[in-house]
Amino acid sequence: MENSSNVRTMEYIGLDDWDRPVYKCIETGSLWKDITLGRGVPELCSCGNEFDGEPCSPIKSDLTVVFKTKYEESPNRFNFMMLGRLRSDCxxxxxxxxxxxxxxSGEDEKIHIEQMKSIYNSFDEKSKPEWLTWEQILEYERQMLGTGE
Known part of the structure; x- marks a missing residue:
């Protein structure tokens, strides 16, 4: 059995400003960053115990790392980013x-709004963004095209 003093249990606590998953060690309270950006096997580095600190030294190789909770990328991540970009463009x-x-998008108001509607409708009801509603998209449509459903 592993020596319990060599085990570090990590709990996912969020993404930093550079989209790096941040973990908190349950045993020590220290923060660690996954420099793989959540892709594949996490490579943890210290960060000066600052949530937005720069990754620095890798975790010691003699430690066994287990994850209580682990970062999982949302399957809707790209669509959320694209919808946010389209809204910003509006x-x-x-x-x-x-x-x-x-x-x-498409250098055309109608194409732009249709793309926003399509992406918004691609989300199921529980996944729709809280920061943009269907009514807000229709308001953009009204302001940009003089129409709206």
Whole structure:
């Protein structure tokens, strides 16, 4: 049986500003970063015990690491990012962008809104983003095209 002083139990606590999974060691309370960005086998490095600190030294090889909870990338991650980008483009278009179509997907308001609707509708009800509603998309449509359902 493993010497319990050589075991480190890690609990996933969130993503830092660079999308690196951050773990807290249950035994020591120290924070560790996965420099693989959550892809494959985690490679843990110290981070000065700062959530947004830079990864530094790798965890000692003589330690056995077990995970109480582990980072799992959302299957909707790309669609969330794309929808956020499209929303940001709408805000710019309607504001400082001076309604410049070159800032929109397909350089066309209708294509841009249809893409937002398509991505939004790709989520099941429990996965829909809290930061954007169907009504807000229709409001963008109204402001950009003068229409709306």
């Amino acid at each position: 805000d710019y278009y309607l504001g400082y962008g001076n309604r410049n179509k070159s800032r929109l």
